[in-house]
Amino acid sequence: MITRRTFLSAAAASAAALSLGACAPRGSSSDTVIRYWGMQAADADKDLKVIDAFNATRAGSRITIDVNQVPSNGVADMSQIITAVRGGTAPDVWQMDRFNAVQNASIGLLEPIDDLIEEYEGVSVEEFTSQWLQFAVDELTYDGRLYGLPINTDARGIMYNEDILRGAGIDLDMFDPQQHVLTWDELREVSRKITTTDSRGNFETLGFVPWDGEGWPYTWAFGLDAQLYSNETASVTLDSPQWRAVFELYADWAEEFPYAKADAFFATYQPPNAPPSQTAIFSERLGMSTTGPFSIRSNEKYAPKLPLKFTWLPVGAEGDETYSWSGGASLVVPKGARMTRNLWEFMKFYTGFEGQSIVQPLLGDLPTNLRTIQARNYNPKAELFRQMLPTSTSRPPLPVGSVAWDTLQRSRSSVIIGSQTPQEAVAINQLSVGPKMALFEGYQMPATYGQNSVIPEA
Amino acid sequence: MTATGVKARVPVGDAPPEAADGTAEGPPPERGRRRLSRTDRRDLALGLKYISPWIVGILVFVVYPVGYSIYLSFTRYSGMGAPTWVGLGNYVTAFADPLVAKSTGNTLFYAMIAVPLGLVVALVLALAMNQNVREVAWYRTIFYAPSLIPAFAMSFIFIVFLNPQFGVFNQVLNIFGDGANVNLLGDPTGVKIAIIMMAQLGAGNAALIFLAGLRNVPKTVYEAARVDGAGPMRQFRSITLPLLSPVLLFNLITGVSGALQVFTEAYIVTNGTGDPDAGALFYMMYLYKNAFGFAELGYASALAVLLFLVGLALALLIFWCSRRFVNYDVEAS
Structure with a gap:
């Protein structure tokens, strides 16, 4: 049986141990x-x-x-x-x-x-x-x-499966990055040709949807000249016509490739939190996806035999400057x-x-x-x-970067589902991020932000 | 504690014994005014020493954080540096924030379905666990087992369970129509329903409390009812439910409290986004995002205080309503 003295001694010892633990060394004091x-x-x-x-x-x-x-x-x-x-x-x-x-x-x-x-x-x-x-x-x-x-x-680009494209009768020269930069219209046409449905109308194979993978609002924003912040006015510009164009792009694609069907397709072939080996691209169900060089390692590891290649992000019209973000x-x-x-x-x-x-x-x-x-x-x-x-450039260096990212991502979801129009989405985005950024009065991004970088040749 | 049928214990030597009808005879005791004897003081000091680890624990890990959180709710604070006093600014922002309204709506939707449904499921489980059969120990284990699965693992199981092409749920839907075209987790309302379904697998805990309540109902009452010709339904309605009402009240309050704090399942099945269309952005998830994603601990504290006040108000409302349906007359058999 525990005596009063034993109990109190043990309690005191425990408290002392806890106190000592709190004073534990904070790592080596040596600068080596x-x-x-x-x-x-x-x-x-x-x-x-x-x-x-x-x-x-x-x-x-x-x-x-x-x-x-x-x-x-x-x-x-x-x-x-x-x-x-x-x-x-x-x-x-x-x-x-x-x-x-x-x-x-x-x-x-x-x-x-x-x-x-x-x-x-x-x-x-x-x-x-x-x-x-x-x-x-x-x-x-x-x-x-x-x-x-x-x-x-x-950087971001389009990854495509040559076999799927060839199977749909697509001229692969169109995807050769040294010969051509795809336009949005061409990408849509290719996507139509690849997409097949079963007898119930569900997608069996899907060409492309701009909200898959790295198809974040920022990705397309850089191609549509949508800026999140203006150094000149020191304010958030998420309600600009350019940002509306970003969300109109999503809405437009969601009209032809409905969210519910595309979502059921992705939930089937690459469910949330699935292992990296389980993707719609690897199961040869998805023809094209927005991604970056970080895919190279997983391609080599999980699908070394698949003919997966990369090309530029789509532009509005032939001859437009390419874009990306890093x-x-x-x-x-x-x-x-x-x-x-x-x-x-x-x-x-x-x-x-x-x-x-x-x-x-x-x-x-x-x-x-x-x-x-x-x-x-x-x-x-x-x-x-x-x-x-x-x-290419980075996402805008702002002290409210996480809020902006979160807001844009949510708006994308609302627009493709159809619960918000692009106009409503940009208005809400401005309301969500603007007041938080206003706390950093007069904030200026580096003057060089957004300018093209000079990359030395080999 | 009359609530569980045990008579209130009276401190020895403090008050006159209770009369048979439960009322006290003589003048009421002068509570708290009596001077403590030396022995009492020594006993009190000793008692406090014995429970001092818990007192310190409560002060350090509950009272101080709650108090500090209330203070932070009036400040702008990132976790670094000193908090800046903003008065009621965070509260004003919260009432204008469309995501606070959205996440509150989501949470109330969840609570209004998950809590009553959870009570029914738990009660049914408890009734099943209370059957007078030889294998009852097995049944109890089997019915309780799902509650032992961590919410984290359960969420991953549900992601597979609800897969449009291969999931069991969708295979059942296929019997009636096209299950392959239904992704419950991809629909703003569907994802809430899925999380409500998940919550029911944790009903075993509440069922155990119901079971304890059921075991406390005197058998003689049922026997008397049977003699009077009451069938099983009538016995359930007129005996079981009224005598179980204190337990029901307890499970209701803890259920509401838990529902207001729903987080883990939604965080996992939506990859932390709360999407589609913020359909699974529950209040606690939005609070978490503000605190640890956006480094706005002051605003998150204000949201926490508001949640506490709403939880308190709901608990008081339930207590007030409980006067109409809770019956404390049962005694331990």
């Missing part, structure tokens, strides 16, 4: 150990290859990289890193989706790195960052300060981290020529480091996406 939250557990081997190469250099020979592959809770869920920063257990460097950089910088979650550049490189930030694609640097810039260095990037990861420094030379050397190595030359060919994505692009140190199958980079 850099705590790093890596890309993700599935790609931990690629992280290690870069780290090994870094350790083999003179600058990195005495540095230990303490890697932690912390799984993400979701696209924009920052609760883990916020908790770590508040609790004093944040890493010194963190691999983060660039899309979240401006929002995270705006809430004070990241340290600006301008001082590191000026102190250790002895050049201006502009001069130093000219080694990387401009749009990738813009995406890491908030209020005139730089918050990280870019790693990989990508995302990717970056290395950033969470608030409160030790801004040491060793940390800087690691960041510089990982995101620079050496690091990107190691990791990009393994990922299938494209480098952001211009020298790495020039040396063609990436998967050769991603070459078309490299050609897309000059006219």
Whole structure:
């Protein structure tokens, strides 16, 4: 039987243990150990290859990289890193989706790195960052300060199955990216030819729908010149005629390829949360899909025999300039981290020529480091996406990026279902994002945002 | 606790014994005014020490977060830096936010169907678990087992279950028409219905509480009713339901409280989007998005406070209504 004395002693001991736990060490105090939250557990081997190469250099020979592959809770869920920063257990460097950089910088979650550049490189930030694609640097810039260095990037294009197209009698030259850029009308015609229905009218094979895969509102917005924010008026422009055109495009396609039928088709052949091997493309039911170079790896892994090729995103009329958008990861420094030379050397190595030359060919994505692009140190199958980079850009670097993304995605769903007209959708979008952005009065995106990037030839 | 048929216990030496009719004789005790003796004080201190881990737990993990959340609801706060006082700004925004209205509508739709349906399912399960047969232990296990499946796993099972081409649900629909053309998860109302269906598989917990209530109903009452010629339906209507009403009230309140916080299933089956057309964007999901997706902890706290107030109001309303249907007269057999 537990006596009163035993119980109280045990309770006191437990409380003391809890208190001690709260005072647990916050990681190594030595600046030769850099705590790093890596890309993700599935790609931990690629992280290690870069780290090994870094350790083999003179600058990195005495540095230990303490890697932690912390799984993400979701696209924009920052609760883990916020908790770590508040609790004093944040890493010194963190691999983060660039899309979240401006929002995270705006809430004070990241340290600006301008001082590191000026102190250790002895050049201006502009001069130093000219080694990387401009749009990738813009995406890491908030209020005139730089918050990280870019790693990989990508672009969006159309992936198609040659067998399905050939079977429908389509001239494949139309899809050859070196010969032709598809127009929306041509894409629609091809989609009609590929699409077949069963006796009950359900889709058996489907050509294309613009809301599948990477067919986000942003994807088509870049082709229709729809801008989310105006630096001139310092306001959100989600109710512009260009944005209405984006949603009209969805509505127009949904009229011919009804949402309910297309949805039943996708739910059948690539249900939500299905494994990456279970897609309508791999089961040879879908002719074309909007995607990026990140598909190359899964194509090779799950459907190596399928003749899957890529071409440009469709344009309005023949001769129109091509367009795309690019995302990717970056290395950033969470608030409160030790801004040491060793940390800087690691960041510089990982995101620079050496690091990107190691990791990009393994990922299938494209480098952001211009020298790495020039040396063609990436998967050769991603070459078309490299050609897309000059006219590609990032999503607008705004402190309300997640809200804008969420709102646009929801409106797309409402328009293709038919519960909102394109006009209603853009009005609601403006109402949802405008007031939140108004809190950042006079906000200016980098002046270079949206301009074509100069990509050196090999 | 008369609610469960056990007579209220009177502190020893504090008040006169109860009369046979339940009323107390003599002057009412002076509650809280009596001076504590030295022994009482020592016992009180000791008692508090014994429960101190729970007191500390409640203060640290419940009282402080709730209080801080109420404070944050009047601020603009991202999780970093210091909160900025905005007064009632977050509440004003919430009432004008179309997604608050949409997510509230979705949640009420869910609650209004899932809660009554859940009570019926749980009651039917409890009646089945209460049958006087030899294999009753097996039945209880089988009926309760689905409640042990985590919501996370259940959601994935339902995604397959509702697959338009291969799902069991759609195969049944095929008997009557074209099941392959129906994707319940792709329809704004259908996805809510699917989540309501999922919730019913967790009815075992409520069923256990009903079962405890059923076991508490004296057999003699049924025997008397049978002698008077009451059939099974009449016994259920006139004996079981009235005597089960306190348990029904408990399950109703916990059911409503749970329904207002529906989250996991919707988050998984919609990949965290709440789509199609925000049809599965429940209030808690929208709150979560604001807190952790948009870094608006102040606004999310205001939404949490509003949810708490709505939950409280509904609980009070149910209590007020319960005076008409809850019967506390049963005694333990």
